[in-house]
Amino acid sequence: MPPRVAAAPLAPVTATLRAMFRTDALPGLVPGLLVTDEYGWSPATTLVNGDRLPDFLAAAARLWGGRPHACAALAWKSYSYWAALPAVLGWASARRVPLLDPADVLVHFDDPRSLVTLGLRRSTTVAVLPTDPLALAPPPEVRVVADETELLGLLRGSLLDAHFTPLIQAIQTEVRIGTRTLLGSVASGIAHGVLRAADALPGSAVEAVDTLLGTLDVRDLVDLVPAPSGQPTVQRRTCCQAFTLPKPKYCQDCCIRP
Secondary structure, eight states: OHHHHHTTTTTTHHHOOOOOOOOSSOOSSEEEEEOOOOOOOTTTTHTTSSHHHHHHHHHHHHOOOOHHHHHHHHHHHHHHHHHHHHHHHHHHHHHHEEETTTTTTEOOOOTTOOOOOEEEEEOOOOEETTGGGGSSSTTTTEEEOOHHHHHHHHIIIIIIIIHHHHHHHHHHHHSSOHHHHHHHHHHHHHHHHHHGGGGSSOOHHHHHHHHHHHHHOOOGGGGEEEEEOOOOOEESSOSSGGGSSOOOOOTOOOOOOO
């Protein structure tokens, strides 16, 4: 691999995604994470400000055919899972955090494999620690922070405070659904993603989950419980509403059992 590619700010994230899914062709993320041609894409600000939110919710209603609150909950579950992965895997794999402000996250609804596909603008800022090799001569898109506390603070500020919280509020203007239900999907998605990537991470996946969920104040929405094999699994304390669909579905981590 050429040195310039190896030093790319998001290389640890894309490598971890490849190890998780054994492919670069993911249903929810553009290969390589960065969008090279923005034609046909919209910034996530168009969801937050409501411009494209009705399109998003209507697509979910067509896909699942359930009641509006259930389709919105499932749309959010999909969106928040794919949107959070680059940041949480970047932190867990290499302490490199792409700052996922909605203006830098791009979306489209054209892939039949997925309700929504996400990618990042090439100018998206990536925050790193002073010990990161990129900190020696940081390119314009790299921001060197003082320490781990500041890094986690930026992760929270961009992903939760600037992106997820206002988007949840926008969804709630369209559909009656509780914040706790939606944040439960955030907690579940992060926990599932990090545990699935465990073999590609340098440290404890369980400890990484705990730190990330604590940073986002959603630690109380999931439990990690041992499977019969002894491996940790996720147990939700809220429900994504999939059981209310015309063809009911009970997720593996569901708090409701048929």
